Amino acid sequence: MDEAVQEYLRLGAEKMGFALDREQIRQFTVYSELLVQWNEKMNLTAITEEREIIGKHFLDSLAGGVALQRDGREQVRLIDVGTGAGFPGIPLKIVLPGVSLTLLDSLQKRVAFLQEVCSQLGLQDVTCIHGRAEELGREVEYRENYDVAVSRAVAPLPVLLEYCSGFVRQGGLFLAYKGPSIVEELEISRNAVSKLQFSIRETMDMVIPDTEYRHFITIFEKIGSLPLKYPRKQSKIKKEPL
Numbered sequence: 001m002d003e004a005v006q007e008y009l010r011l012g013a014e015k016m017g018f019a020l021d022r023e024q025i026r027q028f029t030v031y032s033e034l035l036v037q038w039n040e041k042m043n044l045t046a047i048t049e050e051r052e053i054i055g056k057h058f059l060d061s062l063a064g065g066v067a068l069q070r071d072g073r074e075q076v077r078l079i080d081v082g083t084g085a086g087f088p089g090i091p092l093k094i095v096l097p098g099v100s101l102t103l104l105d106s107l108q109k110r111v112a113f114l115q116e117v118c119s120q121l122g123l124q125d126v127t128c129i130h131g132r133a134e135e136l137g138r139e140v141e142y143r144e145n146y147d148v149a150v151s152r153a154v155a156p157l158p159v160l161l162e163y164c165s166g167f168v169r170q171g172g173l174f175l176a177y178k179g180p181s182i183v184e185e186l187e188i189s190r191n192a193v194s195k196l197q198f199s200i201r202e203t204m205d206m207v208i209p210d211t212e213y214r215h216f217i218t219i220f221e222k223i224g225s226l227p228l229k230y231p232r233k234q235s236k237i238k239k240e241p242l
Ligand SMILES: C[S@@+](CC[C@H](N)C(=O)[O-])C[C@H]1O[C@@H](n2cnc3c(N)ncnc32)[C@H](O)[C@@H]1O
Pocket: 081, 082, 083, 084, 085, 086, 087, 088, 104, 105, 106, 107, 110, 131, 132, 133, 134, 151, 152, 153, 154, 163
């Protein structure tokens, strides 16, 4: 990554409230290089130009960190559901190193990439898991065991709420990264929100610095204990979305 691109990253992060030190710039640089290298062998991202990786993946991922920092939730147990190539989980971990991070994806080869990134970046306290959200959310080890769940570009909101409901503890948060469809998605998610013991706190409209990209982050709070029947099996979620 050349100096101008690194400066774009540094300034963009600063505008979002994160002053990056040299080690953090190194971590983002290595991450970007690994993403481009591995993308030649496997499908990780359609975005391969450096500035775009910074804007659309790194800074975009940090938008959720703004909410966590504002709430003083920087030392949380956080799970990224359907993390793919590590978004938004890894950028959040780089700027909030006190986070205990779990990265979950249903594709094994993506998990291998995540392990390599975490090792080369020297990230501590990160667990990479291969599995399906709706199955792991029923297991004692994971069920309602996280302070925060985050997820970007994984499923329509009613389905995504069910995937993430299994992980978030009472009083914990779920941050859904969504595009402009968020207004309609919230409209069709009312039943899911109430059945899954969530309440809607707010939707943050985030503009990524020096770009015209906008992302909405809707923050849900878990207000009660999740009924045992949720999350349901994938076939049921698909056939009868809440
Ligand atoms: C479009 S990608 C988005 C990846 C990343 N969150 C991002 O924003 O770049 C969706 C990812 O979710 C994963 N996924 C889809 N359904 C899942 C499920 N039920 N449990 C775990 N991972 C899932 C897929 O394997 C894929 O890597």
